[in-house]
Amino acid sequence: MLPTLFCFLVLSLLTSSCYALSDYSEQLVLQPLVPASVLASFNFRSNASQSSYNQQHFQYFPRSLGQILQHAHAKELHLRFSSGRWDAESWGNRPWNGTKEGGTGVEIWTWIDASSEEEALMQWNTLNNALAGLFCASMNFIDSTRTSRPLSTFEPLGNHNSGSNLHLFHGALTREVVCTENLTPFLKLLPCKGKVGIASLLDGHKLFDATWQTMSIDVQPVCPADQSGCVMEIEQTIDMVLDIDRSKRPRGDPIPRPLPDDRLICDQNRQYPDENSCYPLDLSAAQDLTLKDLFGRSIQGSCLSPADSTYPVCVAASNSLEVYTTNALAEYKATSGYLRCLALPEKDEFELLIPKQDHARFLPVSTPPIYVERSITGRGQERGGIRVLLRNPSPTHNVSFVYFEALPWFMKPYMHTLKTSIPNTIDEMYYRPGLDRKRGSQLELAITVPANQILELSYDFEKAILRYTEYPPDANRGRDVAPAVIRIVNATTNTSEHVGVAAYLRTTPLMLPLPTPDFSMPYNVIILTSTVIALAFGTIYNMLIRQFVGADEATSEGLKGKIIVALVSVRNKIRDSLSPVATTGPEREKKNI
């Protein structure tokens, strides 16, 4: 319920200020979560009319990104930088229905306009390399081994003209650690460059300390229904779940410490053997928060011109929740009773206080359409299995979705071992096997899970051993497997205005330990194997080209031969004189070699 609330309310707020033509808008939604977290959702939207975009007149739309997209002929781009894990059990449905979420690391999917496959691939490479430079992320490593072409998982969200020949590419770089060097270019794309407005709250120390965070960039052409001309829209979103306790730790002393004894409140329902034991109650359940606690700073001024009557800062909780602000500002309360939005002062500092209150005043936790968990089974570094648990919590509705997985090439799945715990749940299957060192395997399944059931999907795979130079510097850490993407095809929510909006979920990534050779041994291996081969070849070659003679018929050659002859004759003489029976026979036999 909440995410649809998000979309609906943001749209409605923006329509209040001529959505189709407003060049820039921003919004921050703070939603307290149970027990003591806050979901902070920053949304920045800029437009440029299609004609000014094509002529490279950039005002609010960032020039750096626009020129890259034009150079690579990318008509629609979705870029995600994520870290952490969304706890669906505690927090419910993902924000924006998961449409602005990405897998851990960097995830990018784009539609490129090209006349042929090869040209599209080249443009995709160009795009990745340029974006790697712009965002200081190693996206140049998204080569053919990390690229896939999903069939039904992603649909273009923008309005493209029917004549264009669009190719979808999806790339994931799970190993990338997202940090401040990715945040800074992200903020530089904004018109106010993160200096004023809600973007002034964003700080790398707090953002990347969050339990879960996603930075997303969506660029697409939009043609509004009122025929006012197509625009190129860029939407930048940062979602983060901040733990209030953790945010309150001072930066100079971030070590968590236990409460002093006098502030410790013990659970009275338990038996204690003596006075020195205590089961502390989870008092972090209720915390008050200010923007300075959460973000380390307060909002400096406003990035919007005062003529726009917008309310950028919203709190998504029941209207009965008490919220205090530094200035008396215009407020807008939504009719649903679960959202209120505040205007920002143009130049002053803005601070917000939400004192500790009952959880009942928070937004009710929504049930996601499906819970998914994926893990690797098996032991050893030769083979393993993947097991995915898909749980449908709804008691009445089946849930249909597309499960998309892109596996690296060194993980070789055996699709003939694919098993489901409930029969007849896989409606369709698309599988493209991977080629060694060229591309990974791609699996897309259309699955329907019946109401209230848990579906277990499992299959075996085999691990490949890599060449010496293909291992990363820390070879025993293992390699990363990109998260699986689930696209819900029919949402179980009963809000009718979002039937067309797909919901997305992503699983966590996997760590795949691979068998490693001994890295200190390249020279030793070469010489040892060559020795064995030389022994075999040499022995056989010698045998084939030499002739046989009797041991004594061979003439001993050289100094060594003479010495041996002398020594053997001395030995024979000694033996003759010592042995009791004189042996007869004209020839003495030498030891054969």
Next chain:
Amino acid sequence: MGRLLQQVLLFAAAALLRLILFLVFPSLPDFFTGRVEVSTPVTSFKRLQEGLFLYTRNVSPYDGGVFYQPPLLLTLFSFIPDSIFTTVTALLYIGLDLASAQALIEIADSKLSGHELFYKSPRRHSRWGSLAVAAAFLFNPLTVISCLGRPTSIFSNYAILLAISKAIQGKTGNAIIALSMAAYQSMYPAILLLPLLLLAHDVSTQGIIGTDTGFLVRHAALFFGAISALFGLSYLVTGSWEFFASTYGNQLLLVDLTPNIGLWWYFFIEMFDSFREFFLGVFWLHLLSYVGGLSVRLRTQPLFVTITMVGLIAVFIPYPSISNASIYLGLFPLYKHIFPLMRTTFIYTTALLYSIVLGPAFYYLWIYAGSGNANFFYAITLVWGLGFSLLIGDSIWATLRDEWEVTRPEMKDKPIRQI
């Protein structure tokens, strides 16, 4: 008892042993299929099942990195319905083992091993009976384990034995076609073409000295024609030539580096990329270099040359397994008459036993326990390779000495040297 009755009893006992193992221990076949000593990427039964799965669903199995086996195997196995797949394949592999043993009996019955057309060994009367040779093959633990693990190299093993027995019986055309099928399944039996042609030539010219080059050329052409026909059939079955790069290309260029009992995998893992092509060329050249020398030097004993080449294949191919070793160990008892002449029996026997015992243990330590590293298993592959090649080398020495003693009969049992 009649000879036929003895043979039937032997075959029944061997079949019964395998059937019991298949039925009483149902997880044993999959256990052996999963072991690297039995299955290699180009012969693995599990990969065959995966290829079959993709093939029956109209996805090209050659467009992936899992399946490296030739297409006609897919057509053969696709005739078996899914419900009885495991039973029928078990019976198929047991049947192949028995057919291989039958071919071995025919080879032993011909008594050609000491008594070839141009060469009569002075010791040729010291030999084991054909049924003893077949029993040694059928009850060899390596053979039984290969049968349970069901690698597709059993097909080429049978084809090689069939080719040798048909060549001995004078049916050269059949022999060449059998060899072409073996070479189609895995590339290496093509190396046996020259010795096998010489063997067939000797048999068909009945001991008349002189090389009929027309015979050789005709049958070599037949070989290439048969292989081309098989390639053409594969093209029809799969609809494209991409199986070429996937099956033979993979073996030539060693794309898949899965550990096995051979010498290639670790060498090419640890190698830097700029030297790959050079060493691939060197290793292939090394394997090919034995045929010419052996065929020329031992021209009068082409059967021995064929058997020796089978043994050298077992050590020096990119993806060897114990099924290659088991076919050599099955053919080796035919040469009992040279056993007394072999010099260092103790060394290589113990080396082979040592590696058979420690190989699986060290592999487990590396892959599962994590307390050993790859060098342990690599060392075992070195010992195995060395032991096997010493065995082959010793047998060559013994044969050469036996040959020499025909010209110098007074040197029997006397020590000799080579210069």
